[in-house]
Amino acid sequence: MNKEQDILRWFNGELSAEEIKSLYPDEDFSVLERTGFYAKQLEAPKVNAEQALADFKKRTFKKDEPKVISLNFKTFMKIAAVLVVLLTSSYFLFFNNVNSFETQIAQTETFNLPDDSEVILNAQSKLSYNKKEWASSRSLELKGEAFFKVTKGEKFTVQTSAGSIQVLGTRFNVKQRDKYFEVACYEGSVSVTSNQGVVILKPGKTFRVVDGEVVGIKDFNAKSPSWLAQESSFDNVPLWQVIAELEAQYDIQINAEGVNTSELFSGSFTHSDKNIALQSVTIPLKLSYKINGKKVAFYNYESK
Known part of the structure; x- marks a missing residue:
């Protein structure tokens, strides 16, 4: 006999409680015990043993239903914050290819680019470039002032809000402040493109735009920008x-x-x-x- 038949026999009095429990010691028969007790107190209607068994099976033998987790607002916000941190970290680790340098008041910083070109960044300035694209396009963005010692190679471009500067390998200084733009060439040649057109600078020449107006090309004798010497x-x-x-x-x-x-x-x-x-x-x-x-x-x- 199987379990269902044994349970029906116990419910009908053919098996004692001790017998059914000894056969199935791990089962909980409390539901059927209560049903049987109340059935004996009533003359009619008689208890439907088949239905009682079905109810018992639903409670005892059905698969566990997935639990629903209830989150309060604070718990939800903590989980959301963790996810934001994870996503942000993943972005900077795997997708963000921009390398940036920035200086504050009275601060200068010297560093090398991927091609070993040297950059000295003056105070309150910012420079950034895409390190993934550097090998195919030596291009960077500058806000403020910087002195460049560019290694020879493919075209090297400095982008500013006032204009762009292109060289192959040279030493030059770029200054782009509010309403002020100046490029000075110390070695090689520099091509400067702005709203006013294109000019080529040779060593000892500087090009300046003040408040949108071209001041012109002037001569200078210095071997390097004075700000490098404080x-x-x-x-x-x-x-x-x-x-x-x-x-x-x-x-x-x-x-x-x-x-x-x-x-x-x-x-x-x-x-x-x-x-x-x-x-x-x-x-x-x-x-x-x-x-x-x-x-x-x-x-x-x-x-x-």
Whole structure:
């Protein structure tokens, strides 16, 4: 006999409770025991043994149903945060091929590109390139100022918001600040493409665009940019650009209200002493200044 027949015999009194439990010690017969008890208390209707067995089978022999996990909001947010971290990490490990370098106020950084070209990044500047595409296209993006020593090879391109610079192998400096764009060639030749057209620079030549207007090509005698020696030099540059460079090299904010910031300045200032730097700029222009913490005010002598 099988289990179902034995259960029916027990329910009909043909097997005792002890006998059925000894035959199937791992089964729970409490449901059928209660059914049998109540059946004996009633005259009619009689208990349907077949239905009782069916109910018992549903409870005892059916497969476990999958459990539904209930998550509260905090648990859900924790799991979501973990997934975001995992996905972000995967992106940067496997899909993000952009390599970036960035400097802060008064900071410079020197590093080498995949082709062993050297880059020196000036303060408050950012440079980025696609390392996966570098072998086929030596191209990078620059915001700020950098000096390049490019190894010979395929075309080398520096992209800026003001224009692009292309070389084969040379030493040059690119400066792209707000409303100011300047390229200086120290070795080889440089092709500069901007909204104003294309110019070719030879060693000792610099090309400048100020506030959208081409200043022209000028000569210079330096063998390298002055900022590499912790000094900023200018040749007929508007004061507002000199102020911007002071703010890039020192953690200060300069207010020049009432001062003619379009006046041209020729000279230099050191990166190692704030007071000397401010004097180097203000004295030649017959200006004075006042320091209040990180704030500096420029004013004319008569406004003192």
